Amino acid sequence: MSSLVTLSKSSPLYKDYLLGTFSNEKRALPIATLNVNKNNETVTFNILDKQNIVKPNFIQFLFQTLKIKKWLLVLFPMLIVLSKNIAFGAVTDPISLWLSSFGILFLFISANLRNDFVDHYWGVDRIFDHRGSRAIQSGWVTAVQVRTLSRFFLVLAILFSVPILIAYPSAFYVVTVSGFLILFSQFTSKNSVYYQLGNEISYFFLIGPLLSTGYQLSMGAPFDYEVIMIGILWGWLVLFVHFLSTLINIMPCSQAGFKNTITMLGFDKSRRFLAFWWTLYVVLYFFYHLFFAGSYWAWYFSLVLLLLTPRIVLKFKSVKSPLGSDLVRLNEIGKRFFYLVILVWLIESLWVFL
Amino acid sequence: MDIKIFSNKDFPVYLPKLNQLYDDLFDGGKGFRAKLVQLVAETLELPPTSTHLLMQTIEFIHNASLLHDDLVDRSKLRRGKPALWLKYSPEYAVLAGDYLLARVMVNLSSYGNIRLVHYTAEMISDLLEGEWLQDSIVGDFFVSLDQLDRIHNLKTASLFKWCLRAPFIAQENYNQNIHELLIECGTILGQLFQRSDDLLDFNVRNYEGKAILGDLKSSYLNSFGAFLCSDLSKEQINQLARSHDLDQVYTAVGGKDAFQKKLSSFDEKNKNLIQLYDHLLKKLNDELGPKSKNLIEKFQKLPELLYWRSKNP
Numbered sequence: 090m091s092s093l094v095t096l097s098k099s100s101p102l103y104k105d106y107l108l109g110t111f112s113n114e115k116r117a118l119p120i121a122t123l124n125v126n127k128n129n130e131t132v133t134f135n136i137l138d139k140q141n142i143v144k145p146n147f148i149q150f151l152f153q154t155l156k157i158k159k160w161l162l163v164l165f166p167m168l169i170v171l172s173k174n175i176a177f178g179a180v181t182d183p184i185s186l187w188l189s190s191f192g193i194l195f196l197f198i199s200a201n202l203r204n205d206f207v208d209h210y211w212g213v214d215r216i217f218d219h220r221g222s223r224a225i226q227s228g229w230v231t232a233v234q235v236r237t238l239s240r241f242f243l244v245l246a247i248l249f250s251v252p253i254l255i256a257y258p259s260a261f262y263v264v265t266v267s268g269f270l271i272l273f274s275q276f277t278s279k280n281s282v283y284y285q286l287g288n289e290i291s292y293f294f295l296i297g298p299l300l301s302t303g304y305q306l307s308m309g310a311p312f313d314y315e316v317i318m319i320g321i322l323w324g325w326l327v328l329f330v331h332f333l334s335t336l337i338n339i340m341p342c343s344q345a346g347f348k349n350t351i352t353m354l355g356f357d358k359s360r361r362f363l364a365f366w367w368t369l370y371v372v373l374y375f376f377y378h379l380f381f382a383g384s385y386w387a388w389y390f391s392l393v394l395l396l397l398t399p400r401i402v403l404k405f406k407s408v409k410s411p412l413g414s415d416l417v418r419l420n421e422i423g424k425r426f427f428y429l430v431i432l433v434w435l436i437e438s439l440w441v442f443l
Numbered sequence: 444m445d446i447k448i449f450s451n452k453d454f455p456v457y458l459p460k461l462n463q464l465y466d467d468l469f470d471g472g473k474g475f476r477a478k479l480v481q482l483v484a485e486t487l488e489l490p491p492t493s494t495h496l497l498m499q500t501i502e503f504i505h506n507a508s509l510l511h512d513d514l515v516d517r518s519k520l521r522r523g524k525p526a527l528w529l530k531y532s533p534e535y536a537v538l539a540g541d542y543l544l545a546r547v548m549v550n551l552s553s554y555g556n557i558r559l560v561h562y563t564a565e566m567i568s569d570l571l572e573g574e575w576l577q578d579s580i581v582g583d584f585f586v587s588l589d590q591l592d593r594i595h596n597l598k599t600a601s602l603f604k605w606c607l608r609a610p611f612i613a614q615e616n617y618n619q620n621i622h623e624l625l626i627e628c629g630t631i632l633g634q635l636f637q638r639s640d641d642l643l644d645f646n647v648r649n650y651e652g653k654a655i656l657g658d659l660k661s662s663y664l665n666s667f668g669a670f671l672c673s674d675l676s677k678e679q680i681n682q683l684a685r686s687h688d689l690d691q692v693y694t695a696v697g698g699k700d701a702f703q704k705k706l707s708s709f710d711e712k713n714k715n716l717i718q719l720y721d722h723l724l725k726k727l728n729d730e731l732g733p734k735s736k737n738l739i740e741k742f743q744k745l746p747e748l749l750y751w752r753s754k755n756p
Contacts, residue, residue: 093722121719123623131623412576414585
């Protein structure tokens with residue numbers, strides 16, 4: 090049995106329904122929202138009995154709620170940094186290596202869950218129908234449960250990282266800068282981490298150079314410029330995928346008043362910007378390998394990427410609508426390129442062990 | 444309801460063909476949007492002159508959009524007659540549409556309610572944005588219903604929202620709660636109307652006998668088309684895109700039964716929308732003053748008329 094309830098932000102019950110604390114037996118699923126992200130926001134909830142909510146099996150539930158697919162964003166650069174340091178014999182402290190690996194993963198899970206919570210709280214997940222895990226929107230968990238889970242993983246991440254900070258004070262600087270950027274992202278805007286210009290820059294540093302450098306230092310290896318380059322290369326690639334997914338949402342982003350790179354550039358300039366961003370990535374990839382890896386990697390793999398580049402550049406040129414299937418297809422091609430780079434880089438990193 | 448939306452005196456007599464063009468343009472239209480404005484305005488007891496101005500405004504804007512729309516889409520027929528850009532010229536069609544929009548601003552600004560002028564200008568921009576976006580997806584047979592909804596919200600629903608809200612603004616009732624609910628109700632009505640209109644193209648509840656498959660033949664996948672395609676293979680979608688009659692459509696989607704099944708789930712989806720609309724009307728009822736409460740009963744009948752196309756809701 091379902092019923093509808095409409096509440097505005099000024100209502101004392103609004104938060105209870107949004108966070109899911111209004112009842113232990115029922116769930117409130119937002120089905121319509123007016124004035125998202127504004128003081129006069131009004132949300133209509135569909136009230137369902139908890140037992141009537143269709144839940145997937147436990148594995149799928151975990152997979153989706155914890156966004157396991159996204160773990161690649163931190164696990165992959167960690168693997169690259171690790172394989173580099175194993176190859177150079179620079180890993181001196183395996184215990185701290187394990188601690189930092191889990192610490193980073195837990196921090197990432199915590200950040201993702203918090204993002205879902207924040208998106209739900211501020212209505213971002215009601216603007217973008219397909220964003221996030223959709224676990225809250227589907228009624229599998231309440232927003233407040235997601236927030237608790239996020240805090241749990243944050244505590245775990247802190248517990249795992251304290252011994253490393255004591256053992257390796259140099260890692261402390263990286264963590265301090267990262268902490269500052271995370272706080273900046275959380276407090277400079279009420280929106281999702283991903284939908285503000287300043288936060289895109291923070292995202293680049295956090296997922297790129299800071300992650301790679303911090304991870305290297307925490308395994309007892311010394312600082313070097315290669316790890317910075319790995320971080321830049323990875324952050325650049327992740328931002329490419331991020332910009333693409335923002336381009337798909339340029340219309341709702343713009344209507345909701347979000348100011349990020351894509352909405353500031355507009356549809357036409359963004360397409361050119363992204364084609365340029367990808368081309369520059371191929372150049373960066375080439376020079377990184379030329380200076381830090383064998384020149385044959387630089388030539389062979391850069392050539393593969395270079396040969397593929399006209400395809401995506403032409404696709405950027407041919408997309409004519411900010412809505413429609415063409416843009417969706419472009420996003421798919423971009424993601425395929427992203428996975429291809431990962432595959433190529435993975436082969437190269439593991440090659441030394443063969 | 445007998446409504447005379449415009450008089451030849453509204454437009455300069457010395458402009459060649461203009462009045463003739465407008466006679467042709469307004470002839471045969473149902474004036475549904477004007478009637479909706481009238482329904483609200485009369486319940487709110489607006490003076491007849493204000494009611495007429497609002498009715499005229501919405502019809503001018505709607506008909507200006509038709510003039511431009513037919514030219515943009517290169518449609519050859521409108522209401523069973525040759526499209527006006529063909530009968531007169533593309534240049535006259537553009538200018539006559541622009542002139543109607545300019546007239547709206549002149550008339551409304553004379554009324555003296557700046558909020559009404561501002562809101563109307565906003566609505567016209569939404570309408571144009573919708574037109575622009577719709578043109579950008581012509582030929583896209585893989586577009587999703589969600590994406591089309593965004594366009595229809597600008598192109599169709601903006602007018603319905605205006606019909607519900609403008610009489611309140613003309614009455615200088617700016618109660619925020621009322622306007623928010625009217626926006627939400629107008630959005631739903633616009634979406635229901637558009638979806639029902641799109642169903643006509645597939646000869647569903649086509650009681651007036653409108654020409655069918657016009658959208659598909661113009662390489663435009665409408666909302667029901669997108670819903671039909673949502674779980675079809677690429678080959679099936681391409682087959683649907685090439686359909687010239689309903690039998691070919693049925694074959695593309697897997698038979699007439701499969702088509703009917705899809706129609707039922709489309710109706711079901713829209714019933715949920717109507718349920719939400721009814722719920723919002725209850726909220727609106729709590730906000731309206733005693734004199735305007737009659738509106739709720741009238742509003743309740745609208746989904747029957749707009750979506751189910753009942754003659755006597």
